[in-house]
């Protein structure tokens with residue numbers, strides 16, 4: 176099998192293609208011949224060695240879709256030949272993935288759309304669920320054109336939000352986001368972020384976090400689900416009776432499995448009814464993973480960047 180690895184932390188240039196024997200799936204794992212592999216900001220950051228470092232040599236990855244070629248011990252519900260998508264897995268033509276959050280791809284859907292829709296859609300829905308949005312509340316989404324963000328814009332509208340504001344690094348992304356239903360599009364560096372909102376879904380964090388908190392109405396809620404970190408004065412929360420709630424999709428899936436399964440059905444139902452677009456910014460050969468990481472680092476993607484083995 177062929178897979179990408181990195182022997183030093185750094186930019187796209189540290190990614191190397193290597194040939195290794197196919198692994199056997201371990202307990203609870205599926206071995207999948209991949210057809211599409213999602214590229215994500217957390218993975219780009221992991222290659223850079225940001226945050227909690229994975230040991231070297233590192234194996235980038237995060238979400239895949241393809242066909243099951245072997246089933247590990249203790250796995251139920253999957254068989255060789257099944258078409259699945261799953262969080263986890265490597266940038267590889269063959270990869271093990273945990274079966275616990277793997278799911279079947281509908282017969283009439285492709286692997287690329289599965290990889291653009293499912294994991295990112297789950298993150299967006301878990302963030303919306305955590306925010307408990309009431310009908311008509313206004314929502315601002317940072318990183319709104321990202322794989323997660325562009326689905327969150329559409330799902331916020333579908334879930335009854337009033338004004339949806341898409342915040343991005345560059346207004347080049349405005350037409351894309353308006354097409355998806357955003358009422359306003361603002362760039363981070365604009366002097367004002369406009370009228371305050373009831374909820375922020377923060378996919379960026381870092382230096383933007385204090386501005387995102389400032390953009391909230393009194394009593395507003397910010398859902399923090401990004402890999403950018405950041406800090407804010409507790410007094411700023413006190414003064415406006417504002418809250419920040421952290422959220423990871425992995426924990427949401429573990430602790431609210433029933434909701435997670437419901438979200439899963441909802442994502443495919445909306446997508447197949449043409450009400451939820453999973454935009455694909457680029458499809459790039461696995462061997463050119465560096466090009467894919469370069470797109471994310473340049474912050475130019477509008478929707479999901481996908482690798483093809």
Ligand SMILES: NC(=O)c1ccc[n+]([C@@H]2O[C@H](COP(=O)([O-])OP(=O)(O)OC[C@H]3O[C@@H](n4cnc5c(N)ncnc54)[C@H](OP(=O)(O)O)[C@@H]3O)[C@@H](O)[C@H]2O)c1
Pocket residue numbers: 214215216217295298317318319320321322323324342343344345378379400401402403422423424425471472473474475476478479480
């Ligand atoms: N909590 C969870 O369980 C969970 C799971 C998956 C992903 N996430 C988070 O969701 C967010 C979006 O992830 P994604 O994979 O959907 O993103 P993506 O498709 O890879 O899109 C990347 C976009 O993020 C924005 N961005 C903000 N800061 C950046 C930086 N320092 N470097 C590069 N891009 C940056 C850029 O758009 P702008 O310049 O327009 O901002 C860029 O175009 C990330 O923060 C990620 O950590 C959370």
